Amino acid sequence: MQSDPSTDSFEAEVPASLPVLPLREFVAFPFMVLPLFAARERSIAAIDDALAGDRMVMLVAQRDASPAEPEPDDLYRVGTVGVILRSMHLSDGRVKVLVQCLRKARIDSFIEREGSTWVRTTSLASVDDETWSVEAETVVRSVRSRVEELLPLKNLPPEVLAVATGVERPGRLADLVASHLRLRTGEAQEILEILDPLARLRRVDAVLRRELDATSQEAEFQAQAPSDADLSSDEREAFLREQLRAIQAELGEVDPRGEEVEEYRLKIEEAVLPPEAHEEALRQIRRLERMHPDGPEAQVVRNYLDWVVDLPWDCTSVDLLELDDARRVLDEDHAHLDGVKDRILEFLGVRKLRQDSRGPILCLSGPPGVGKTSLGRSIARAMGREFVRISLGGLRDEAEIRGHRRTYVGAMPGRIIQALKQAGTSNPVFMLDELDKLGSDFRGDPSSALLEVLDPEQNSQFSDHFMGVPFDLSKVLFIATANMLDPIPAPLRDRMEVIQLAGYTPEEKVEIASNFLIPRQIEEHGLDGEEVNFSRSAVRALATDYTLEAGVRSLDRRVAAVCRKLARRAAEGQRVTKVIDRRVLRRYLGPPVDQGDARAASGEIGVATGLAWTEAGGDVLPIEAALTSGEGLVLTGHLGDVMKESGRAALSYARSVLREIGADDLSLSRNEVHVHVPAGATPKDGPSAGVTIAAAMVSLATGVPVSSDVAMTGEVTLRGRVLPVGGVREKALAALRNGIKRVVIPKSNMQDILEIPRELKRQITFIPVSSMREVLDAVLESPPQWSVPAGPQYAGSTTAVTAAAQSAKSE
Numbered sequence: 001m002q003s004d005p006s007t008d009s010f011e012a013e014v015p016a017s018l019p020v021l022p023l024r025e026f027v028a029f030p031f032m033v034l035p036l037f038a039a040r041e042r043s044i045a046a047i048d049d050a051l052a053g054d055r056m057v058m059l060v061a062q063r064d065a066s067p068a069e070p071e072p073d074d075l076y077r078v079g080t081v082g083v084i085l086r087s088m089h090l091s092d093g094r095v096k097v098l099v100q101c102l103r104k105a106r107i108d109s110f111i112e113r114e115g116s117t118w119v120r121t122t123s124l125a126s127v128d129d130e131t132w133s134v135e136a137e138t139v140v141r142s143v144r145s146r147v148e149e150l151l152p153l154k155n156l157p158p159e160v161l162a163v164a165t166g167v168e169r170p171g172r173l174a175d176l177v178a179s180h181l182r183l184r185t186g187e188a189q190e191i192l193e194i195l196d197p198l199a200r201l202r203r204v205d206a207v208l209r210r211e212l213d214a215t216s217q218e219a220e221f222q223a224q225a226p227s228d229a230d231l232s233s234d235e236r237e238a239f240l241r242e243q244l245r246a247i248q249a250e251l252g253e254v255d256p257r258g259e260e261v262e263e264y265r266l267k268i269e270e271a272v273l274p275p276e277a278h279e280e281a282l283r284q285i286r287r288l289e290r291m292h293p294d295g296p297e298a299q300v301v302r303n304y305l306d307w308v309v310d311l312p313w314d315c316t317s318v319d320l321l322e323l324d325d326a327r328r329v330l331d332e333d334h335a336h337l338d339g340v341k342d343r344i345l346e347f348l349g350v351r352k353l354r355q356d357s358r359g360p361i362l363c364l365s366g367p368p369g370v371g372k373t374s375l376g377r378s379i380a381r382a383m384g385r386e387f388v389r390i391s392l393g394g395l396r397d398e399a400e401i402r403g404h405r406r407t408y409v410g411a412m413p414g415r416i417i418q419a420l421k422q423a424g425t426s427n428p429v430f431m432l433d434e435l436d437k438l439g440s441d442f443r444g445d446p447s448s449a450l451l452e453v454l455d456p457e458q459n460s461q462f463s464d465h466f467m468g469v470p471f472d473l474s475k476v477l478f479i480a481t482a483n484m485l486d487p488i489p490a491p492l493r494d495r496m497e498v499i500q501l502a503g504y505t506p507e508e509k510v511e512i513a514s515n516f517l518i519p520r521q522i523e524e525h526g527l528d529g530e531e532v533n534f535s536r537s538a539v540r541a542l543a544t545d546y547t548l549e550a551g552v553r554s555l556d557r558r559v560a561a562v563c564r565k566l567a568r569r570a571a572e573g574q575r576v577t578k579v580i581d582r583r584v585l586r587r588y589l590g591p592p593v594d595q596g597d598a599r600a601a602s603g604e605i606g607v608a609t610g611l612a613w614t615e616a617g618g619d620v621l622p623i624e625a626a627l628t629s630g631e632g633l634v635l636t637g638h639l640g641d642v643m644k645e646s647g648r649a650a651l652s653y654a655r656s657v658l659r660e661i662g663a664d665d666l667s668l669s670r671n672e673v674h675v676h677v678p679a680g681a682t683p684k685d686g687p688s689a690g691v692t693i694a695a696a697m698v699s700l701a702t703g704v705p706v707s708s709d710v711a712m713t714g715e716v717t718l719r720g721r722v723l724p725v726g727g728v729r730e731k732a733l734a735a736l737r738n739g740i741k742r743v744v745i746p747k748s749n750m751q752d753i754l755e756i757p758r759e760l761k762r763q764i765t766f767i768p769v770s771s772m773r774e775v776l777d778a779v780l781e782s783p784p785q786w787s788v789p790a791g792p793q794y795a796g797s798t799t800a801v802t803a804a805a806q807s808a809k810s811e
Contacts, residue, residue: 171197366501369551398444503550610692613727618734630672637677640685
């Protein structure tokens with residue numbers, strides 16, 4: 001850029017309208033001679049328009065350099081009128097022009113033309129004159145002196161000082177100096193818009209003073225700075241950043257990093273952190289101040305601070321402590337499940353009397369489809385709390401619970417902290433779904449990591465590896481769900497209050513389907529609930545004939561299948577069946593599910609019906625025994641080790657009692673005994689099939705079949721004692737679903753039948769037993785004739801009988 005202050009302003013008349021040439025990142029001052037390169041189509045069109053006329057163009061700076069095609073709002077309103085002295089079209093499509101800047105002008109309005117933008121302008125008359133005054137002379141000398149000092153420091157062209165020495169007018173001197181200072185666009189535009197020459201020169205003098213101070217300080221820094229050989233890369237970077245901060249302070253510029261740090265400090269104060277977390281957050285902020293803002297470690301610190309300020313440290317929701325309202329909400333969402341509902345109401349009652357009570361740790365255990373997961377949402381709604389859920393099925397990485405340490409790339413908190421951030425409160429209802437499906441491998445044991453979470457004595461100081469500071473979980477109501485308790489480690493199971501949810505009875509399924517499932521499916525399928533009606537017999541058929549489960553998921557799917565067919569008929573314009581009865585069910589769903597396989601072999605020799613307890617609820621387990629040539633015992637049917645041991649114990653017992661019931665005591669010894677449990681693809685394990693295997697073997701040896709209407713469960717010992725087992729309620733429901741009305745159970749399990757509904761107990765005859773002799777008397781169609789009468793010493797084995805005889809002989 002060049003200027004010629006020796007000549008007066010170009011005296012040619014400025015037209016009322018001119019084409020606009022936007023300037024990026026600099027401001028054109030009067031008396032400057034500018035070489036400009038135009039690449040934008042509208043800028044090239046403006047140059048062509050000027051060359052076609054009086055060669056004049058309006059030079060205006062853009063407020064922001066980023067818009068490629070600036071709109072009127074993107075341009076300042078004061079600019080400089082220039083005349084194009086020379087122009088040249090370059091080979092790359094750009095146009096190079098040499099422009100002599102004339103005088104200031106203000107844009108009054110914009111005129112849109114095809115290809116270019118024109119403006120209506122008003123010349124801003126110069127009030128600069130050569131009248132001498134003391135103040136003007138003082139400011140002019142001061143500016144010349146500062147330019148002389150700044151010349152070597154800013155590497156300004158030496159001719160600037162020579163030209164400035166020959167300029168006497170304040171306004172022209174101000175424009176000359178400002179055009180060479182390489183100021184920011186906004187500051188240069190501010191100087192351009194000052195019309196009073198003396199005021200403009202004073203503003204330039206202030207800028208010169210600031211630039212001189214900043215440049216001098218930078219020179220001092222450079223003089224004091226150690227050589228590059230004495231500094232590491234980190235030390236040099238820190239030193240240069242200190243220089244930059246000092247220069248920015250001198251220039252009055254705002255440090256974006258300082259704003260960021262202050263914003264974090266404000267958020268931390270608003271978050272009401274505990275003392276330990278507050279101190280750690282401030283320590284991380286101090287680290288952030290010393291770091292490179294674009295470095296990876298700074299991003300880790302920012303991520304950590306974002307988590308700290310977003311966590312609900314002191315934010316809790318207010319519990320709804322009206323027990324009647326809570327009971328109503330629970331009853332609206334779920335039928336039965338009285339044990340869980342009573343426990344929640346008890347917690348709310350304690351909470352009402354004592355506000356600082358800790359949240360309980362509950363574990364809902366039961367077969368699939370009984371409503372464990374959905375019950376958590378109902379509990380949260382009844383208590384007025386937020387609800388969050390994490391699925392633990394297949395989880396094998398301990399870091400999913402405790403989080404990753406911040407030294408790892410991509411570290412983040414564990415799922416516990418993430419869920420609390422999602423909830424937005426520190427006392428949500430927190431559901432840990434599928435707790436029994438946790439795994440473990442080389443990445444750690446998540447179940448061990450949950451010990452601290454689910455311990456009421458420890459979770460007030462839960463520490464996530466990423467956060468590094470304790471978080472209080474004592475206000476959280478944790479609800480875990482599991483199908484089976486056995487896979488859950490004993491220390492973890494001991495920390496929870498287990499509530500067993502058994503399968504539903506047919507009557508309960510009918511009630512749930514009528515009150516919950518059918519209305520919901522009718523609404524979801526767009527049907528009219530007042531027109532579509534399921535008869536009572538149809539609902540019972542769905543619950544008993546078309547499903548065989550402990551929960552109601554299959555029942556829900558069957559109802560949905562009927563509703564889909566009704567919806568399709570309605571969409572096709574056909575008449576929709578308004579009353580769904582058994583006949584309509586058979587047409588839509590086909591014949592009922594065949595449920596007679598479990599009892600198909602009952603009443604045969606060597607076949608006994610047992611009862612099993614699986615994660616899907618109770619089930620009927622037919623057991624078959626056969627004699628083949630050879631010797632020993634063969635067990636098939638995908639059996640576990642415990643069940644195989646029960647089979648061997650049952651065989652030993654059966655061999656020991658055959659003589660006492662008048663059977664061939666060598667029949668089970670001379671032949672190979674093969675015991676098979678059908679559904680061989682399904683794994684089976686547990687000791688509760690011992691009495692069933694023993695009864696099948698005795699039936700096989702004596703040729704007496706087992707009664708077809710009886711099922712049994714219990715663990716057998718070598719001496720014939722029957723030990724208690726679990727899942728009596730579920731097994732009784734399974735027997736009833738399969739049409740079995742007599743159930744043999746260990747006498748020690750009689751207290752478990754109190755959990756069975758009264759109407760169900762009326763349909764089943766429970767036979768309590770304490771020994772295999774009582775089992776055989778109850779299940780064989782022809783009770784055996786025992787040669788040794790039962791007595792207090794009788795233990796059901798020849799060993800016991802022999803011992804008793806030897807004792808009597810010795811006496």
